[in-house]
Amino acid sequence: MSVHELEKLFQDKIDQEIKIEPRDWMPEAYRKTNLRQISQHAHSEIVGMLPEGNWIGRAPSLKRKAILLAKVQDEGGHGLYLYSAAETLGFSRDQMIEDLHSGKAKYSSIFNYPSLTWADMGAIGWLVDGAAILNQVMLCRTSYGPYARAMVRICKEESFHQRQGFEILLVLSRGTEAQKAMCQDAINRWWWPSLMMFGPKDSESTNSDQSMKWKIKRKSNDELRQQFVDMIAEQVKVLGMTLPDPDLVWNESRKHYDFGEINWEEFWNVVKGNGPCNKQRLEARRKAHDNGAWVREAASAYAAKKAARRKTVAA
Ligand code: BYC
Numbered sequence: 001m002s003v004h005e006l007e008k009l010f011q012d013k014i015d016q017e018i019k020i021e022p023r024d025w026m027p028e029a030y031r032k033t034n035l036r037q038i039s040q041h042a043h044s045e046i047v048g049m050l051p052e053g054n055w056i057g058r059a060p061s062l063k064r065k066a067i068l069l070a071k072v073q074d075e076g077g078h079g080l081y082l083y084s085a086a087e088t089l090g091f092s093r094d095q096m097i098e099d100l101h102s103g104k105a106k107y108s109s110i111f112n113y114p115s116l117t118w119a120d121m122g123a124i125g126w127l128v129d130g131a132a133i134l135n136q137v138m139l140c141r142t143s144y145g146p147y148a149r150a151m152v153r154i155c156k157e158e159s160f161h162q163r164q165g166f167e168i169l170l171v172l173s174r175g176t177e178a179q180k181a182m183c184q185d186a187i188n189r190w191w192w193p194s195l196m197m198f199g200p201k202d203s204e205s206t207n208s209d210q211s212m213k214w215k216i217k218r219k220s221n222d223e224l225r226q227q228f229v230d231m232i233a234e235q236v237k238v239l240g241m242t243l244p245d246p247d248l249v250w251n252e253s254r255k256h257y258d259f260g261e262i263n264w265e266e267f268w269n270v271v272k273g274n275g276p277c278n279k280q281r282l283e284a285r286r287k288a289h290d291n292g293a294w295v296r297e298a299a300s301a302y303a304a305k306k307a308a309r310r311k312t313v314a315a
Contacts (some may be wrong), residue, residue, distance in 0.1 A: 014215050019145035022088040030214055033207060034144045035089045037216065042082035043100045043107035047281050049075045051115040052124060060118060067164055068121060074157045081154065085146040101286050103273060110197050112275030119172055119179075119186035125165015127187075127194040130232065133158045134224050135198065143215040166235070173239040187236070188244040195259075196267045198225040204264075226256055233257045 001009075006025050013020065020026055049072050056072065059065040083093045099105035110128055115121070136158060140151040172183040199205055199221040211217040219227075229248075236243055247260035269275065 011213075014143050014213075017215075019148060020143055021145045029210070030216075031089050033211060033214075034147065034216060035086055035091055037207075037211075038082055038086040038089070038144075038147050039091070039096045039099075040106050040108075042079045042086060042096070043105055044111065045075050045079035045082060046100075047107045047111045047285060048128075049079075050281055050284055051111060051113070051277075052121060054115050055118065055121050058118070059121070064168075071125070071161050071164060074161065078150075078154045078157070081150040082147075085144075085150045088146045097289065101282065101289065103282060106271065108197055109267060109270040109275065110193050112270050112277045112281060113189070113193050114277055116189075117182050117186060119169065119182040120190070122165050122168030122172060122183065123186035123190040125161050125163075126169055126235075127165070127190045127232065128197070129158050129161040129165060131194045131197045131228050133162055134228050134231075138217070138219050138224065141215075141218055166239075169239055169241075173241060183239070184241050187239075187241050191244050192262060192266075193270075195225055195228070195262055196270075198222075198228070200264070200267070229257050229259050 007027055010020075010024075010026060010030075013024075020030070052068060052072050052075075056065055056068050059068050083096060086096060087093055096105065100107065110131075115124065133155060136151050136155050140148055140155060142148045142151065169183050169186075172179040202208060202220045202222045205221050208217060208220055212220070233243065233248060233250075245260045247258060249258050250256075251258045270278070273279075
């Protein structure tokens with residue numbers, strides 16, 4: 001069969017909503033774009049543990065510590081499912097991790113902002129996980145089987161994450177004047193970076209057209225961002241707080257909220273490695289990897305011992 005015929009069969013499968021599996025024929029560019037997106041997604045989960053990990057020891061009660069610990073552990077688990085899904089595309093986890101540590105691989109811009117107060121744990125859960133869920137619900141129907149299946153489980157956990165974040169802010173929003181101010185300050189600082197999570201505007205998005213044809217993405221960056229603004233603009237009223245955007249207003253004819261322009265210069269700066277915490281985040285990941293070397297060595301030694309024992313028994 002010619003490549004052209006294979007490509008046609010491949011696209012037919014996608015159009016009929018048949019999932020693409022690791023052993024199926026796929027265009028090289030499809031493999032690469034999935035590998036790019038899934039590995040970036042995995043890195044985001046792993047680097048994303050850092051801003052909240054920073055608060056586990058300082059959470060205001062034992063219950064809050066336990067909840068936050070569970071959430072951060074969930075993010076680590078998400079990273080592992082996603083590295084496994086990416087490995088099915090023929091790239092080793094070691095290589096992916098090396099690319100993260102060298103600064104070659106991207107991860108979500110949002111995790112390069114600092115978590116300064118306890119209210120940031122609420123804002124991250126509500127806004128960051130809230131933005132992530134909208135994107136990930138769409139990805140449950142992505143065309144690459146292992147990615148779609150990883151997303152189903154991840155989404156279940158993310159909805160718990162978002163609610164725990166909202167609940168933290170709800171408690172603060174009903175507290176003292178200082179707590180209310182802390183809540184508003186966290187919303188102010190996380191709002192715009194959360195909107196940036198959806199990626200550049202559709203007109204600037206280099207990968208979207210092809211990814212939509214291949215049903216890797218099913219909604220555009222701008223569509224998802226609008227959905228997020230519409231959802232949060234309503235939820236913020238329950239908190240009695242405001243979003244830091246003077247242009248945010250309901251547009252009756254569009255049946256959507258209008259909102260102000262994102263600072264794209266800031267976005268690209270962060271993506272290129274110059275955000276407030278980029279260097280610190282990579283440093284922390286490299287250090288964690290080095291400190292974990294003995295665990296990897298012990299696991300390999302144990303696996304080798306077990307394999308040798310099996311051989312002796314079989315002989
Ligand atoms: N940050 O053509 P575009 C979580 C890059 S973690 C950095 O629109 P695409 C959580 C993009 O990669 C979940 N880079 O790209 C964890 C591309 O560069 P390359 C995070 C960004 O792929 C812990 C270029 O800009 N979620 O939930 O079609 C605690 C052009 O963009 C960003 C995911 O990772 C960004 N924000 O669409 C709490 C979702 N945006 O690779 C929570 C998976 C864009 O061509 N990813 N870029 O050099 C996706 O859905 C898509 O990759 C995106 C971008 C929508 C993000």
